[in-house]
Amino acid sequence: QVLEGLLYLHHERHVIHRDIKPSNLLVNHKGEVKITDFGVSAVLASSIGQRDTFVGTYNYMAPERISGSSYDYKSDVWSLGLVILECAIGRFPYTPPEGEGWLSFYELLEAIVDQPPPSAPADQFSPEFCSFISSCIQKDPAERMSASELLNHAFIKKFEDKDLDLRILVESLEQPMNVPE
Template sequence: MRRISPNSKLVVALPDQEACIQKFLTQSGTFRHGDLLVNRDGLRIVSQNEEGKVIKMNIQETVCEQIAQELKINLSSLNSYIVVCYQSFYDNGAISIVLEYMDGGSLADFLKKTGTIPEPYLAAICRQVLEGLMFLHHEKHIIHRDLKPSNILINHRGEVKISDFGVSAILASSSGQRDTFTGTYNYMSPERISENRYSYVSDIWSLGLVILECATGRFPYPPFESFFELLDAVVENPAPSAPPDQFSEDFCSFVSACLEKQPKERQPARLLLQHPFLRKYDGSDIDLASYFVSTASPLATFNEQT
């Protein structure tokens, strides 16, 4: 049998979004038609107009229903600011997800190369994230619950998209509140920690921390010996703020609006899209595509070998 090296290029076809992916697999599990690039970081499916990445996750039987619900949400969340889930399927106790391929990686990856991001580009990034959150909150009734730099993806076209809903769920309540305590601790809002209850604006708190981290190049809270100390600081201490001697008044105001400790006073995505920090760049020629490409080369490279 001919062996395939980790960077070999095969010929497969990207399955139609509505088709069952098993129809494109042979009995041995290989693809039938089109372009498939095998890489140690995953599988990249390529067609003329669409790109995807197959991510395989081993899951326990007890969480199958939760993952299935997440897939259902992703598959129905078609929006320009949300990473597309093309298809998903189970195989021998594992679930594979075909996701849109974002060749710039995540904001976390980008920050490792750039250190910080200037305000004009942050405004352009933030606008796209807020558009994605507004779609999730008001169209799909979903709280992301795990918004952080590694879950905001970018590509060479200057697109910024929200990914990895983790444990996000469709909310049955019209108030949009959930009682579960899940997600990444670092970016949790005070009400999630102290009351174990939160709403859509909990994602706005997370966004505020993300934007401030992108601006300063460091996580807004100082390092603590334990995550319990961090959680206590989030609840008991004043919210982080942007240094006024380093950033514009509009940027400082935007961060403060996101990091309002009282959730009832925290502005939703719809209002934040009208904030002066974003409005002042309306009509400006902010080329995120050139910035992403020139500042950091594509993070996921696939060498073609025959």
């Protein structure tokens, strides 16, 4: 659903969201995922337009945005890749060595720009999922897939015919818990 939302933003509205992060992806009571908070989004004049301003939540910024280069719609794909990976592994993908707390602002920006991108552990996830994440978080935006390309990725196609209903999950979360006294 998020990829379809990005496809709509990018191709129909010519908008870069510029702040895709977990708190800006919401699930309503019907199980529909919604992209929210368009406070720093930008309109491009065309589908090949680019921007060069530094706005949004730096944790999820694509390397080209941090380094001050021009960027386009694919910067949203980088952010989405980090969000999905974070959900999968249960922690933010850029973390310091064990037991060292959090990366500082500058350490994080340096890691995003200079270190290899994080990846899904191949021993914990399917090859299709690992490939999907890798396709999202390529350092070079020219090598990064677009939202429309990702909708045709093997990982997405694998679930195309499945009846995945987030509404059921949301309803189960809304049920009061029976906590023993």
